[in-house]
Amino acid sequence: MLEKIQNVLRTHLDNETLEITAATTFEELDLDSLDLVELVMSLEDEFGIGIEVEETLVTVGDLVRLIEGLL
Amino acid sequence: MDSEHINSAAARTNLRIAGTGAALPERCVTNDELSRLLDTSDEWIVTRTGIRERRVVTTDTITQLAVTAARQALAEAEVNAEQLDVILCSTLEGDTKTPSLACVVAGELGAHCAAFDVNAACAGFIYALDIASRYLQTGASNVLIICAEQMSRHADWTDRRTCVLFGDGAGAVVAQRGGELRHLHISTDGDDAILNIPTNSGNSPFAPDKQPPQFLHMDGGEVYKFAVKAVLRELDLAARSGINAEDIDLYIIHQANRRIIDAVRERTGQPPEKFPVNIDRTGNMSSATIPVLLHELTQSGTVKSGQTLFFAAFGAGLTSGGCVLTIGKDD
Numbered sequence: 001m002l003e004k005i006q007n008v009l010r011t012h013l014d015n016e017t018l019e020i021t022a023a024t025t026f027e028e029l030d031l032d033s034l035d036l037v038e039l040v041m042s043l044e045d046e047f048g049i050g051i052e053v054e055e056t057l058v059t060v061g062d063l064v065r066l067i068e069g070l071l
Numbered sequence: 072m073d074s075e076h077i078n079s080a081a082a083r084t085n086l087r088i089a090g091t092g093a094a095l096p097e098r099c100v101t102n103d104e105l106s107r108l109l110d111t112s113d114e115w116i117v118t119r120t121g122i123r124e125r126r127v128v129t130t131d132t133i134t135q136l137a138v139t140a141a142r143q144a145l146a147e148a149e150v151n152a153e154q155l156d157v158i159l160c161s162t163l164e165g166d167t168k169t170p171s172l173a174c175v176v177a178g179e180l181g182a183h184c185a186a187f188d189v190n191a192a193c194a195g196f197i198y199a200l201d202i203a204s205r206y207l208q209t210g211a212s213n214v215l216i217i218c219a220e221q222m223s224r225h226a227d228w229t230d231r232r233t234c235v236l237f238g239d240g241a242g243a244v245v246a247q248r249g250g251e252l253r254h255l256h257i258s259t260d261g262d263d264a265i266l267n268i269p270t271n272s273g274n275s276p277f278a279p280d281k282q283p284p285q286f287l288h289m290d291g292g293e294v295y296k297f298a299v300k301a302v303l304r305e306l307d308l309a310a311r312s313g314i315n316a317e318d319i320d321l322y323i324i325h326q327a328n329r330r331i332i333d334a335v336r337e338r339t340g341q342p343p344e345k346f347p348v349n350i351d352r353t354g355n356m357s358s359a360t361i362p363v364l365l366h367e368l369t370q371s372g373t374v375k376s377g378q379t380l381f382f383a384a385f386g387a388g389l390t391s392g393g394c395v396l397t398i399g400k401d402d
Contacts, residue, residue, distance in 0.1 A: 034119060034330050037292040041299070053292035 001064050008042050009060070022061030043067060086204045087250025087399055089150070089213075092143025092243040093366035094136040095126040095353065102235070109231040116235050121329020125238030125354030127223040134166050136241035137219035138179045143366075144215065145180070148245035152177075156211035158186035159202055161195030161218040161358040163225060163268065172219060182215075192266075193325050193386025194257065195358030196242075200382075200394055201257050203246040217243040220357040225268050227286035236328070237287075238354030242362025250399045253379070254309045257392035260297070265290040266387040298331045301385040303338060305393025309381065314395050316341050318379055321368070325384035326350035326360035347373065357386065374398060 006020045013029065020029070026036055033053070040051045043063075049070050057063055101124045102113035116122055128136075137160065145151065158173045158180075165172025165188070173186035191198035196218050203214040222237035269285035272278060302324060306316065316339045324332050329350055336346045349364050356363065361382055368374045378398050385391040 032119060033292060034295060034328075037295045038334065040292075041296055 001068055002060070004046070005043065005060060005064060005067075008039065008046065012039055012042065020060055022059065022064060024060045025058050026060070027058075039063075047071065085248060085250050086200065086207055086246050086252045086255075086396070087248070088244050088365070088396070089247045090144040090146070090148030090245040091362065091366040091369050092140040092145075092147065093241065093363040094139035094143075095238075095240045095363070096128045096131050096136065098127050098129045099124050100127055105235055108228075109234070111231045111235060119328075119330065120236060121332075121348065121350050122236065122354050123351045125352075126240060128221050128239045132166050133162070133219050133221040133239065133241065134172065134175050134179070136239070137162075137165075137172060137176050137217050137243070140219070140241040140243035140362075140366075141176055141180060141215060141217050144243040144245045148213070148247070150213050150215075150245055152180040152182035155180075155182050155184045155213050155215050157184055157203075157206050158182060158215045158217070159199045160186070160188045161191065161199045161216070162188055162220055163190060163192065163357060164221070165219070173217070176217060191257070191358070191386065191390045191392075192388055193327060193355070193357045193360070194384040194388070194390035194392045195386070196361045197255075197382060197384050197392030197394055198257050198390065199358075200246065201255055201392070204252065204255060207246065207248050212247060214246040215243065216246060216362070217241060218358040218362050220359045222287075222355065222357055225287045230286070232291065233287055233289050236355050238356050240353060240356040240359045240363050242359045242364075242366055244362055244365070251397035252394070253314055253397060254305075254312050254393060254395035256305060256308050256394075257390070260389045260391070262389050263387075265293040265297070266389070268387070295328070295331060295334075297389055297391075298325075298327060298385045299334045299338075301389075301391035302331075302335045302383040302393070305383045305391070306335075306339065306381070309393060309395050312395075314379070314381075319381045319395065320345065320378040321374065322346045322381050322383075323361055323364055323368070324382075325386070326353065326364060327355045327385070358384070360384075 102116045160173035171188040177186040199216040219241035226234040268287045272282045382394040
């Protein structure tokens with residue numbers, strides 16, 4: 001799951017070598033709340049699920065846990 | 072969220088826009104001015120919304136703006152108030168809950184035809200076009216559509232996430248038979264949680280729960296998702312009617328957030344010049360955004376005869392709609 005999100009993020013940010021770990025925060029990636037919504041829309045399409053963007057999403061790991069809980 | 076049940080442009084009498092008008096309040100509020108009232112900044116607002124300033128009602132009224140916009144549209148269409156068959160006013164709320172804003176405007180204009188308000192939130196212009204097309208189909212000659220919104224009355228000016236987004240204003244069009252209506256579709260995806268403005272409770276001694284004054288509530292992320300999907304759905308429906316992305320000369324999309332328009336544009340692969348914006352100067356004026364932008368584009372000569380325009384809007388309800396109209400040679 002982390003790998004999939006890493007790939008979507010790298011495509012989204014147009015940087016194929018970007019280092020992303022579970023502890024990476026969206027703020028570090030310079031993603032604001034609407035960028036996060038765009039990212040979530042890509043992931044919704046990829047997994048065929050509806051993901052509600054929560055304000056508690058701070059790190060990539062938070063998003064991994066949220067999606068794993070929905071699958 | 073896929074439905075085509077009202078999409079019947081092919082079966083309709085055509086609709087042309089014979090005149091446009093717009094009116095904005097005098098008072099301009101910049102992001103810097105808001106930054107002095109709230110914990111926000113010009114940079115924060117611009118990067119997330121594309122908005123730099125908005126107009127807000129002070130001593131002017133939404134009725135006055137509606138009447139000014141209507142008079143301009145009527146003058147351009149060379150139609151007088153007595154020739155109108157119906158006045159449709161899209162608004163969340165005029166200066167009075169009753170009479171409707173449409174009736175108040177009819178009085179100001181000296182019209183005696185049917186006049187009523189339509190509340191489809193930000194998608195109101197497309198809803199009004201749909202109703203207008205049906206009136207025209209059944210014999211009407213002139214339909215006046217006015218979209219007039221005083222969002223500054225509904226916004227919560229203590230909520231920095233939402234109050235910065237909105238502005239006040241009015242736009243109007245006169246619709247007549249003719250032109251080439253190629254797609255018109257409206258729909259709802261009922262959801263009152265992610266975007267709403269509750270009514271106030273009144274003072275009935277029999278109602279137990281009294282609430283403090285209520286303002287606009289929005290879950291921005293969820294509304295963003297709906298908005299992008301709703302516009303793409305309208306483009307998909309238009310494509311099924313044989314209208315492809317490259318056939319459209321101007322994408323006139325509800326000006327709610329620059330980022331929504333950019334997200335749609337990226338997915339269409341069409342150039343930025345096809346996606347006009349005025350949100351930087353107006354903020355989100357709910358249903359008034361499309362007719363105000365259309366008026367500005369008409370006045371500047373950007374909208375030309377023979378062009379195909381795509382209108383799309385989305386709002387509380389959740390409502391959405393799309394329309395494809397080719398501007399006739401005679402318009």
